[in-house]
Amino acid sequence: MLSFPNAKINLGLHITEKRPDGYHNLESCFYSVGWTDVLEIIESDKLTFTSSGISIPGNPDSNLCLKAYNALKKDFDLPSVHIHLHKVIPIGAGLGGGSADAAFTIKLLNEKFNLKLSPSQMEDYIRPIGSDCAFFIQNYPRYCYNKGDQFEDISVSIKGYYIILVYPAIHVSTGEAYAGIKPQKPVIPLKEVLEQPVSSWKDTLVNDFEDGVFARYPVLATLKQTLYDKGALYATMSGSGSTVFGIFEKEISVEEIFPSEYLVWSGFLQQ
Numbered sequence: 001m002l003s004f005p006n007a008k009i010n011l012g013l014h015i016t017e018k019r020p021d022g023y024h025n026l027e028s029c030f031y032s033v034g035w036t037d038v039l040e041i042i043e044s045d046k047l048t049f050t051s052s053g054i055s056i057p058g059n060p061d062s063n064l065c066l067k068a069y070n071a072l073k074k075d076f077d078l079p080s081v082h083i084h085l086h087k088v089i090p091i092g093a094g095l096g097g098g099s100a101d102a103a104f105t106i107k108l109l110n111e112k113f114n115l116k117l118s119p120s121q122m123e124d125y126i127r128p129i130g131s132d133c134a135f136f137i138q139n140y141p142r143y144c145y146n147k148g149d150q151f152e153d154i155s156v157s158i159k160g161y162y163i164i165l166v167y168p169a170i171h172v173s174t175g176e177a178y179a180g181i182k183p184q185k186p187v188i189p190l191k192e193v194l195e196q197p198v199s200s201w202k203d204t205l206v207n208d209f210e211d212g213v214f215a216r217y218p219v220l221a222t223l224k225q226t227l228y229d230k231g232a233l234y235a236t237m238s239g240s241g242s243t244v245f246g247i248f249e250k251e252i253s254v255e256e257i258f259p260s261e262y263l264v265w266s267g268f269l270q271q
């Protein structure tokens with residue numbers, strides 16, 4: 001059985017407070033985009049994991065797909081499987097690719113072995129594996145809060161706009177990005193900003209990680225400005241970076257804008 005774990009972007013991101021457990025509370029809007037990995041699960045005589053495409057740092061035995069399998073295995077008599085992941089979404093890029101792989105593993109196993117888990121039960125299995133994993137279970141644009149693992153529906157739609165995502169081959173560690181933050185409540189509530197048209201977001205929709213990460217990697221600020229120069233209505237960094245994206249009213253050609261080592265995805269937003 002095959003599935004296609006997709007990336008997310010953050011529309012606004014406020015780190016509001018440090019929690020007693022060392023994590024941070026945040027508020028953001030997670031928005032699914034069509035940059036995808038490919039995940040296949042087949043029955044096998046022993047549990048194995050392989051990957052192709054972009055090389056994944058770390059030991060394959062600790063891949064998030066296996067963590068997701070093991071989380072279900074504790075409660076269900078699952079058969080052994082072979083999991084193959086073809087990695088396309090850049091890693092450590094603020095796109096939540098690894099979290100999507102974990103969540104889609106749970107969804108695929110639920111379907112393949114008819115476990116009859118509800119979306120909220122699947123969210124409970126995946127939450128301990130990574131803060132933004134739970135989003136990918138239901139996978140539609142939502143306001144998120146707490147550690148980024150609790151959700152509310154929201155009226156925001158950028159469906160039909162054209163988006164360009166650019167990963168400039170810089171790996172930002174999520175933990176380090178959080179370490180550089182001074183938490184504070186936003187002046188204008190995020191939900192209020194998101195109800196306004198995209199064309200007004202430039203001065204009001206803010207990612208709190210930008211200042212610290214741009215100070216370390218000034219090329220990211222240049223990249224954001226390039227997207228505005230090309231006509232973006234709105235441009236920002238996604239999550240803790242380093243991917244920067246621009247939202248455009250219509251399709252634009254991305255050829256020759258960016259250096260060849262950058263990974264670029266563009267397309268119309270479907271949700």
Ligand SMILES: C[C@@](CO)(OP(=O)(O)O)[C@H](O)COP(=O)(O)OP(=O)(O)OC[C@H]1O[C@@H](n2ccc(N)nc2=O)[C@H](O)[C@@H]1O
Pocket residue numbers: 010022023024025026028093094095096099129130131132133146147148174175178238239240241
């Ligand atoms: C920043 C965000 C925002 O969308 O996305 P990405 O940039 O990763 O896509 C997320 O909060 C990333 O969540 P996720 O990538 O799942 O983080 P985790 O693996 O759970 O945590 C990595 C490290 O980041 C810090 N961390 C993470 C989440 C959180 N709410 N507070 C934190 O302080 C902790 O130091 C933790 O050890």
Ligand SMILES: Nc1ncnc2c1ncn2[C@@H]1O[C@H](COP(=O)(O)OP(=O)(O)O)[C@@H](O)[C@H]1O
Pocket residue numbers: 056057058062063064065085087090091092093094095096097098099101102174240
């Ligand atoms: N299936 C996977 N895909 C990507 N990264 C994975 C995966 N499994 C484990 N990891 C580990 O998780 C880390 C961050 O993954 P990723 O979700 O891409 O980050 P981010 O959400 O910050 O973009 C990587 O450094 C990698 O070592």
